[in-house]
Each structure stands twice: as C-alpha cells, then as structure tokens.
Amino acid sequence: MEDTKKIIFSGIKPSGDLTLGNYLGAIKNWVKLQDQYDCYFCVADLHAITVRQDPKDLRRRTLEILSIYISSGIDPEKNTLFIQSHVPAHSEASWLLTCSSYMGELGRMTQFKDKSQKYGESIGAGLFNYPILMSSDILLYNADLVPVGIDQKQHLELARDIGERFNNLYSPTFTIPDAYIPTSAAKIMDLQDPTKKMSKSEDNPNGYILIMDPVEVIRKKISRTVTDSIGIVNYSDDQPGVKNLINILSSIKGISPKDIVKNYEGLGYSELKKDVAEAIITELSPIQTKINELLSNKTYLEDIYKKGAEKANYVANKTLRKMQKKIGLIPR
Numbered sequence: 607m608e609d610t611k612k613i614i615f616s617g618i619k620p621s622g623d624l625t626l627g628n629y630l631g632a633i634k635n636w637v638k639l640q641d642q643y644d645c646y647f648c649v650a651d652l653h654a655i656t657v658r659q660d661p662k663d664l665r666r667r668t669l670e671i672l673s674i675y676i677s678s679g680i681d682p683e684k685n686t687l688f689i690q691s692h693v694p695a696h697s698e699a700s701w702l703l704t705c706s707s708y709m710g711e712l713g714r715m716t717q718f719k720d721k722s723q724k725y726g727e728s729i730g731a732g733l734f735n736y737p738i739l740m741s742s743d744i745l746l747y748n749a750d751l752v753p754v755g756i757d758q759k760q761h762l763e764l765a766r767d768i769g770e771r772f773n774n775l776y777s778p779t780f781t782i783p784d785a786y787i788p789t790s791a792a793k794i795m796d797l798q799d800p801t802k803k804m805s806k807s808e809d810n811p812n813g814y815i816l817i818m819d820p821v822e823v824i825r826k827k828i829s830r831t832v833t834d835s836i837g838i839v840n841y842s843d844d845q846p847g848v849k850n851l852i853n854i855l856s857s858i859k860g861i862s863p864k865d866i867v868k869n870y871e872g873l874g875y876s877e878l879k880k881d882v883a884e885a886i887i888t889e890l891s892p893i894q895t896k897i898n899e900l901l902s903n904k905t906y907l908e909d910i911y912k913k914g915a916e917k918a919n920y921v922a923n924k925t926l927r928k929m930q931k932k933i934g935l936i937p938r
C-alpha cells in the first residue's frame with residue numbers, strides 16, 4: 607500500500623523565527639495530509655542563505671523548525687523529515703535546471719521584483735535563482751502535491767514550467783506537481799497592516815505572532831490588531847483587519863468564515879479579538895511545550911534528521927542520475 611501513495615513535498619526556510627502564517631498556511635495542512643500521502647518535509651536552509659544569516663541563528667532556527675514540525679504533529683516515523691543541505695542532489699539538480707531556465711521567467715517572479723525594489727543593483731543573485739532551487743526540491747521527489755501558502759503559488763507554477771520543459775527537451779522525467787493552498791489560511795495578513803502578508807522578515811513585531819510567542823504577548827498583539835471604524839464583524843475586503851482575524855479563527859477552529867460571522871451578531875471587535883487570542887493560545891501552547899522538550903534532546907533530533915537525509919538522498923539521487931544521463935553527462 608505504501609508504494610501507491612501520492613507524494614508530497616514542502617519546506618520552510620529558517621530565515622527568521624516562524625510565524626502563525628507559516629503554521630496556518632503550511633504546517634497545519636501538512637499535519638492533515640500526512641496519512642494520505644508519502645511526505646517529504648525539509649528545513650530549507652539553502653533557501654535561507656539567499657539573504658545573509660548569522661551562522662549561530664541559522665543553526666538554532668534549523669533545529670527549531672525541525673522541532674516545530676514534530677511538535678505540531680508531523681510523525682517523524684511516517685514522514686521523511688530532513689535538512690535540505692544534507693541532500694547535495696538539491697544543489698546539483700539546481701544547476702542542471704538553471705541551464706534550461708530563462709532570465710525572463712525568473713525576473714517575472716513578484717517576490718523577486720518586490721525585493722529588487724528594496725535592494726536595487728545589490729540584490730543577491732541567490733534571490734534571483736532561488737525559484738530554481740525550489741523547483742529542484744520538488745521535482746527531485748516527483749511530488750504530486752505541494753502544500754504552501756498563496757505567496758508560493760507563482761514559484762510552484764514556475765516549477766511546473768521548468769519540469770515540463772525538461773520532460774519535453776529530453777523525455778518524461780518529472781511528475782508535474784500541483785499546489786495545495788488552504789482556503790482561510792492562504793495568506794495570513796500583518797496585524798498592523800492587513801494589506802501586507804504576515805512575515806517573519808517584517809520589522810514591526812506587533813505585526814506578527816511567532817509560534818514561540820508567550821501567552822501574554824499573543825494576547826497583547828491580538829488586542830492591538832488594526833481594524834476599522836465600522837464596528838460590525840463582517841467578512842469583507844473593506845474590513846481587511848477583521849477579515850484576517852476571522853480567517854485565523856476559521857483556520858484554527860475549522861469553522862467557515864460565514865458561520866463565524868453569525869456567532870458575532872450584535873458583538874464587537876473586542877469579543878472577536880479575545881476569542882482569536884484564546885484560540886491561538888490553545889493551539890500553540892501544547893506545541894510550544896513540546897518544542898522546548900525536543901530542543902533539549904539534540905540526540906533525538908539528530909537521529910531524525912540523519913534517518914531523513916538517508917531516505918531523501920536515496921530518492922533524490924535516483925532522479926538526479928536520470929537527469930544527468932539524459933543531459934549527456936557520463937555516469938560516475
């Protein structure tokens with residue numbers, strides 16, 4: 607039965623401490639999907655170094671993310687959990703695919719365009735190329751499904767294009783993956799500016815909830831969420847702050863936004879905020895406790911990521927060898 611399961615690949619980069627957006631947009635779905643699929647979840651450390659990282663923080667966050675995966679309910683016995691840089695095939699495949707990718711398609715990536723506005727000429731080449739590395743991650747495992755937040759949709763479309771191009775240039779090699787994007791949690795917004803995505807690289811900490819934020823901090827940040835002067839709980843684009851709170855509640859509780867709105871008839875934003883804060887705390891507190899336990903057990907974590915890398919290397923190398931052979935590189 608194992609062999610007939612479809613394949614999932616996804617990852618998170620350790621470029622900052624993880625937010626509620628990462629949790630609801632990605633991890634919570636992985637937990638739901640893990641029984642139906644053969645899953646590969648990596649800590650995408652090679653993606654994190656597209657911007658300068660303090661080596662100590664990078665090491666800490668890499669292990670922390672692995673602990674978050676496990677503490678959120680991803681079973682390390684059933685799924686392959688690994689650290690991206692432990693599987694050199696990702697970097698090698700990335701070069702091979704770079705050679706059949708176009709500057710034009712990479713330049714059209716909105717994340718790159720946004721970042722180049724910020725950095726100008728001194729934007730790192732890694733930020734330009736990174737969607738190819740992400741394509742390699744996915745294609746090496748012949749993933750059928752890639753559960754991500756909506757901000758990664760364009761990168762996934764590029765991975766499909768790159769995979770299809772390789773298949774057409776040589777012969778069918780890769781499965782062409784589909785994105786799996788959650789409904790309410792596709793894009794959790796910044797609490798201070800609900801027109802922007804909640805992001806771990808944001809400067810104002812009041813805009814995001816971290817998975818590791820203490821209870822009191824979560825209460826404070828949610829109570830300070832920017833809303834509007836309408837004063838009625840509606841699920842509307844004209845009330846992006848309130849809409850975001852409803853989305854958070856909907857995704858945690860598994861209740862539709864419409865039903866949530868019904869529950870707040872005649873009530874105001876303070877009741878909604880209170881409930882959202884308590885829902886987040888109920889969801890994250892047990893996870894935080896487990897994360898702290900795991901982080902004090904480095905041998906256990908090492909065991910997981912070593913076993914994971916072994917399996918991932920086996921699968922990824924098989925695909926890499928196929929790619930090399932088809933391109934015309936002499937087998938080693």
Ligand code: TYM
Binds near residue numbers: 629743791803
């Ligand atoms: P990253 O590390 O920026 O984000 C990790 C995951 O979290 C989702 N996400 C959100 N979802 C909803 N609301 C938000 N505010 C929010 N912020 C982040 C992202 O969509 C993503 O699913 N390049 C990727 C990591 C990666 C990857 C891969 C993903 C590397 N290789 C292969 C899928 C497949 C990244 O930078 O995600």
